[in-house]
Structure formats: structure tokens, C-alpha cells
Amino acid sequence: MATESTERILVVDDDETFVHVLSRALGARGFEVSGARDATQALAACAEHRPRYVVLDLKLGSESGLALIPRLLAVRPDLRILLLTGYASIATAVEAIKRGAHDYLAKPVDADQVVAALLGESASHVNAAVVPDAPPPLKRLEWEHIQRVLAECDGNISEAARRLGLHRRTLQRKLAKRPVREARRDVPPG
Structure with missing residues (x-):
């Protein structure tokens, strides 16, 4: 899934390896990617690079990605934000959407899932939801x-x-x- 023109993406995660790997994968799909490891870097990169999309982790060390969503939107109101988390829950998904995120995915994810979510495409072929047949623990x-x-x-x-x-x-x-x-x-x- 390559883009026709170069779109900018900001990847915000405190895991440097994850930022590097996802940035390379998104770059291979035609995106111009910059990375940030905390809220301060993310806000500065958002103002400087003017990305169209942000891939944001829920936990940024001691900071919350949820709290960063409205701050990013204040810098650039037309951002499309995808929240990623290894701690998926219905409550955080709802809260992310309320604060302005456009989509929410549970880690692990691959670059195709990220691109599909950012572009607003159905990722059902990539990330088919599994309906549990037993209540959660x-x-x-x-x-x-x-x-x-x-x-x-x-x-x-x-x-x-x-x-x-x-x-x-x-x-x-x-x-x-x-x-x-x-x-x-x-x-x-x-």
C-alpha cells in the first residue's frame, strides 16, 4: 500500500526499536516518517514537520498517550491519530476516540494494519476480530x-x-x- 504523494507520519513511542522498525516499514510504503519518544519531542516534531498522521502509543514511559491527543490536535487540528497499545481495553479505546483519536489498534501490529487504519480503510482482511466464546478473565x-x-x-x-x-x-x-x-x-x- 504505497501512497501517490509523500504523506508525513509521526511515530510516537517510548520504545526506540519499535519507532525505528515501524518508521522503516512505513518509509518503504512511501511515507515520510519522523519519530518521537515522549510528549515534548512529539509536540515539537508535530509543529516542525507538520505530519498528516500520528501513530501514538498509549504509554509513553510515565506519560499517557491519551493526554497527548488533545495537545497534538491543538498544534495541528487536521491530524489523523492512531492510538496503539499493548494494553488494549474497551475503556481506553472509547476514551481515545472521545479525546480525538481516529482509530485504535492493539499491539502487535504490522505496517499494513497501521496504514489501513490511518487511511480509514477497512483492515478486516488484515486484522480480523476474534469473537471470544468465553468471558474475559x-x-x-x-x-x-x-x-x-x-x-x-x-x-x-x-x-x-x-x-x-x-x-x-x-x-x-x-x-x-x-x-x-x-x-x-x-x-x-x-
Whole structure:
């Protein structure tokens, strides 16, 4: 999927290797790509390079990609933002869209999925959704609820802990853990 004219993409992720690999793959598809590793670099690159698209990670070290969405749109209102995360949940997807993201994908993703999402094309042939036949694990539901409350508190851990009835340190430990991944149902066990 190459573009006719060179479109600019800004890739914002705190994982330098991911930025490098995705940038090369997008460059091979005809895009002019720049990278940023935090909010400050992202805002500066957005103002300087004037990208049409932004691929943004949900977690940027201690910063939140969700909080960066409106700030990027303030610099360049016509941006098309794709939020990527290794911590996919319905709550964060809804919050991302509310804040101005155009699409949301769970990692791992490949460059074709990214391009399809950025261009607003159906990526169903690339990223077919798997409908689970069992409810998600309790730990997964807990993690999603914590993420929803944290988003409602604009990332304020103390306020989120108060609303959840948890000690602040307990909430920090829960946030440091990776969420339980849902088992893929499209691959037969064995």
C-alpha cells in the first residue's frame, strides 16, 4: 500500500526499536516518517514537520498517550491519530476516540494494519476480530475497570485510588503489572 504523494507520519513511542522498525516499514510504503519518544519531542516534531498522521502509543514511559491527543490536535487540528497499545481495553479505546483519536489498534501490529487504519480503510482482511466464546478473565475485567477509572481521573493515581477504595501503592502495583491477555480463539490448541 504505497501512497501517490509523500504523506508525513509521526511515530510516537517510548520504545526506540519499535519507532525505528515501524518508521522503516512505513518509509518503504512511501511515507515520510519522523519519530518521537515522549510528549515534548512529539509536540515539537508535530509543529516542525507538520505530519498528516500520528501513530501514538498509549504509554509513553510515565506519560499517557491519551493526554497527548488533545495537545497534538491543538498544534495541528487536521491530524489523523492512531492510538496503539499493548494494553488494549474497551475503556481506553472509547476514551481515545472521545479525546480525538481516529482509530485504535492493539499491539502487535504490522505496517499494513497501521496504514489501513490511518487511511480509514477497512483492515478486516488484515486484522480480523476474534469473537471470544468465553468471558474475559476476572483479572482482565479488573484491569479494564482500573483503566476506566484512571481515565476518568485524568491519570491522577491518588484520586483513582480513592474512587476505587484502594491504597495508592496498591493501585500503583496493579498498574505496573501487564494485563491478562485473552486467549486467541482462532488457533486450535495443540
